Amino acid sequence: MADSSQLVVLAPHALYDYSGRPRRFLDAVPMPSHGRALVGSWFQNDEQLECDYSRKQGGALRRLSAAFRLVWKHYGTLRRARMIYCLNSMHYTVLLLLSRCGLFSTEGKIIRRVAYHDTALQRLVSSLQNASPAFQLDCITSEQFATTAQQLGANRVILRPWKIDTGWFQPPDDVPKTRILLPGNISRDESIVAPLLHGGLSITRIARVDYLQARFADEIANPRFELVVNASHREYLEHLHAAPMVLLPIVPCDNPAGLTAAMEAISAGVPVLANHSMGLTELFSECHYPVPMLHNLDPDAWARACHQIEDQRDSPDFLAALENSRQLLLKRHSILPAGEDWEQIFAEACAADSTVCEAAFGAASSPA
Numbered sequence: 001m002a003d004s005s006q007l008v009v010l011a012p013h014a015l016y017d018y019s020g021r022p023r024r025f026l027d028a029v030p031m032p033s034h035g036r037a038l039v040g041s042w043f044q045n046d047e048q049l050e051c052d053y054s055r056k057q058g059g060a061l062r063r064l065s066a067a068f069r070l071v072w073k074h075y076g077t078l079r080r081a082r083m084i085y086c087l088n089s090m091h092y093t094v095l096l097l098l099s100r101c102g103l104f105s106t107e108g109k110i111i112r113r114v115a116y117h118d119t120a121l122q123r124l125v126s127s128l129q130n131a132s133p134a135f136q137l138d139c140i141t142s143e144q145f146a147t148t149a150q151q152l153g154a155n156r157v158i159l160r161p162w163k164i165d166t167g168w169f170q171p172p173d174d175v176p177k178t179r180i181l182l183p184g185n186i187s188r189d190e191s192i193v194a195p196l197l198h199g200g201l202s203i204t205r206i207a208r209v210d211y212l213q214a215r216f217a218d219e220i221a222n223p224r225f226e227l228v229v230n231a232s233h234r235e236y237l238e239h240l241h242a243a244p245m246v247l248l249p250i251v252p253c254d255n256p257a258g259l260t261a262a263m264e265a266i267s268a269g270v271p272v273l274a275n276h277s278m279g280l281t282e283l284f285s286e287c288h289y290p291v292p293m294l295h296n297l298d299p300d301a302w303a304r305a306c307h308q309i310e311d312q313r314d315s316p317d318f319l320a321a322l323e324n325s326r327q328l329l330l331k332r333h334s335i336l337p338a339g340e341d342w343e344q345i346f347a348e349a350c351a352a353d354s355t356v357c358e359a360a361f362g363a364a365s366s367p368a
Contacts, residue, residue: 171269187257
């Protein structure tokens with residue numbers, strides 16, 4: 001029997017087992033009954049994914065070849081689908097190339113991918129100018145949406161607010177506070193750590209990048225400093241719960257760096273101190289966040305702001321304001337259960353273009 005899935009998600013990889021970790025927004029599983037995930041490689045857990053995929057995926061040509069093989073293997077399913085969502089730029093590129101060569105019809109379809117970086121969005125806008133209008137983009141910040149919609153047209157760009165597993169990042173019970181937490185892999189101002197330590201603050205720098213071992217070789221000897229590399233999801237949650245606050249000193253970059261970390265901290269009820277940057281400024285405004293944002297990366301200003309948070313940390317008014325921000329976050333940025341986010345994405349596409357839903361919903365199908 002031919003696969004009649006109306007919504008197809010193309011993913012380079014996915015996990016069999018999601019226990020012991022937070023769900024990720026736009027994961028390939030679970031899917032709604034009329035959807036199907038086409039996955040290049042399946043892994044048991046994050047460790048296997050990191051070892052066997054992330055470190056071995058090779059260059060652009062190898063990744064493009066893998067994307068082409070997945071598309072070609074499931075060509076019939078993709079041809080019958082009404083909406084195709086690409087979680088990888090390579091799958092989107094392959095479909096775009098096939099469309100331009102007349103080898104893949106986009107009639108009655110929507111083909112989307114989410115883009116996080118301004119540089120990627122600019123390249124995509126250029127390549128999509130003369131492409132089929134079926135090819136569309138999702139942006140996760142209003143700033144990126146406004147710019148991209150102006151260039152490509154509002155009918156081809158969708159604002160897709162980012163989400164996290166707020167059920168995983170719950171406020172803790174009474175947990176003793178230890179060190180300030182500075183999380184994240186890239187686009188952080190590492191130079192701010194030393195002067196903050198010198199000013200008497202205690203900091204845990206947590207990330208998944210090994211080069212920080214050399215970067216903080218001097219600071220590691222300081223008893224007020226801790227470097228944690230490649231922590232598990234549960235270990236990260238423990239560090240977050242034990243933090244009196246989270247620092248997000250974001251350097252200028254072309255993406256909403258720190259957005260996920262900020263949402264996780266807000267969801268967990270941990271105060272966040274950040275500077276104005278893409279995504280974070282919008283999030284703080286949307287959640288009426290009670291901690292003022294900083295305008296620069298001056299260590300003295302950050303030290304003063306840290307002490308101000310410490311001074312009001314137990315204030316009933318401050319705690320109530322943090323909880324109000326948390327509730328606002330939960331309403332807009334919580335991952336929905338059982339594939340309902342994909343259901344919502346497909347329903348929105350149907351509302352915007354009735355041709356997407358001209359056929360009846362297909363039967364349930366499991367991930368390939």
